[in-house]
Amino acid sequence: MRYDILTIFPEFFESPFSFGILKKAQEKGLLDIQTHDIREHTEDKHKTVDDTPYGGGGGMLMKIAPLASAIEDIKSTSRKSLVVLTTPDGEKFSDKMARELAEYEQIIIICGRYEGVDERIRELYVDREISIGDYVLSGGENAASVIVESVSRFIPGVLGNALSPENDSFNQGLLEHPQYTRPEEFKESKVPDVLLSGNHGEIDEWRRKESIKRTFKKRPDMLDNAILKNEDIEVIKKLKETDSPTFKLYIALIHYPVYNNRFKIITTAFTNLDVHDIARSAVTYGVKSFYLVQPNLEQQKLVNRVLKHWTEGEGASFNKSRSEALNLVALRNTLEDVALEIEEIEGEKPVTIVTDARSADNMIGFEGLRELIFSEEQKPYLLLLGTGWGLAQEIMERADYRLKPVSGYTNYNHLSVRSAAAIILDRLLSCKI
Ligand SMILES: C[S@@+](CC[C@H](N)C(=O)[O-])C[C@H]1O[C@@H](n2cnc3c(N)ncnc32)[C@H](O)[C@@H]1O
Numbered sequence: 001m002r003y004d005i006l007t008i009f010p011e012f013f014e015s016p017f018s019f020g021i022l023k024k025a026q027e028k029g030l031l032d033i034q035t036h037d038i039r040e041h042t043e044d045k046h047k048t049v050d051d052t053p054y055g056g057g058g059g060m061l062m063k064i065a066p067l068a069s070a071i072e073d074i075k076s077t078s079r080k081s082l083v084v085l086t087t088p089d090g091e092k093f094s095d096k097m098a099r100e101l102a103e104y105e106q107i108i109i110i111c112g113r114y115e116g117v118d119e120r121i122r123e124l125y126v127d128r129e130i131s132i133g134d135y136v137l138s139g140g141e142n143a144a145s146v147i148v149e150s151v152s153r154f155i156p157g158v159l160g161n162a163l164s165p166e167n168d169s170f171n172q173g174l175l176e177h178p179q180y181t182r183p184e185e186f187k188e189s190k191v192p193d194v195l196l197s198g199n200h201g202e203i204d205e206w207r208r209k210e211s212i213k214r215t216f217k218k219r220p221d222m223l224d225n226a227i228l229k230n231e232d233i234e235v236i237k238k239l240k241e242t243d244s245p246t247f248k249l250y251i252a253l254i255h256y257p258v259y260n261n262r263f264k265i266i267t268t269a270f271t272n273l274d275v276h277d278i279a280r281s282a283v284t285y286g287v288k289s290f291y292l293v294q295p296n297l298e299q300q301k302l303v304n305r306v307l308k309h310w311t312e313g314e315g316a317s318f319n320k321s322r323s324e325a326l327n328l329v330a331l332r333n334t335l336e337d338v339a340l341e342i343e344e345i346e347g348e349k350p351v352t353i354v355t356d357a358r359s360a361d362n363m364i365g366f367e368g369l370r371e372l373i374f375s376e377e378q379k380p381y382l383l384l385l386g387t388g389w390g391l392a393q394e395i396m397e398r399a400d401y402r403l404k405p406v407s408g409y410t411n412y413n414h415l416s417v418r419s420a421a422a423i424i425l426d427r428l429l430s431c432k433i
Contacts, residue, residue: 086140173226
């Protein structure tokens, strides 16, 4: 593999590639890493590589001509070659991408500086834009050395033992299992017995389980793409019982005060389907209670009859899982009653979040709310779902957060509350497997 790194600071690369695996791989002729000073491609006596951006604004941009000249000089026509731009708005660099890049014979990496490069560099020369993470560095040099080091691990012969990258984290979408070396005991901490047993079948099984466990705990997001066998799923089922993160989310379906289609405040009638479906979603995602807020006495009688049928009556013995779901439902007169009840259970007021199909200023996103719910503070959260034409303004104004509407790539936004509830719960509480 040949790497050509374009930079205004070639001296940066004097050390990162001069020891360890990368040094040996260069000595063996497996890697050829060249750095090129972009200033050598300037034509003025000051060797200027930056200029002010059209349209004004702060900062400078890298000029197009020196970069273009450097790329044209270096790009090989006889090799399978790729031009990479390091940039915070690129595709997030990953193990999968490193494997893909290892298939090339030449990688040209552009290290930006200042506010980045003239947009036309991307249009005319760049094949792939890569970010090494959601943060901004002052230059692309660190990103380039990260790319070179991780791609090189997938080039045959570089690691010596050809199997090594396959045993590392991210292979098959899982993190690596814990590793130990001598001594067997250190400060009363022992190496697991199975690793000393000499039984390779058991060792492999233990490693696989530990790998799944570590991924489940540290990076559950990876499990969605992981290549799993049926026995792995059984391991995950057990982990869900013993190692799941904790959170305190309550939900309430509000029948008063809500709007009708002329924006008058009304009390809506209860919908059997909503109660069943939202209750089933609530149990699936580990919601603590599903409150129905309904002040109308006639409606309350009806709700109680339905709930009784499924939790105590014939329905309870007929369908146990439905009974489990409806046991989570609690009927209350007002939202204030719900908030007080949660405060009594949890010892603190719940943080309230309202949902709406309409957009407004300063709404919280799903990822942000998910982080809050799972954060170490472990505050109780109460998510409010509206009926009719949505929650009344007075509820909206009192809430701590307003959640962004659920949306796809169309502007149609007329989901039923039970569908919206299922999607919202999935985005907030899904364990991604
Ligand atoms: C100060 S940054 C430019 C930031 C740019 N104005 C923006 O807001 O997206 C200068 C250079 O550092 C490199 N860089 C900064 N952060 C990076 C990241 N997360 N991944 C890859 N390269 C990065 C890029 O080469 C970039 O052109």
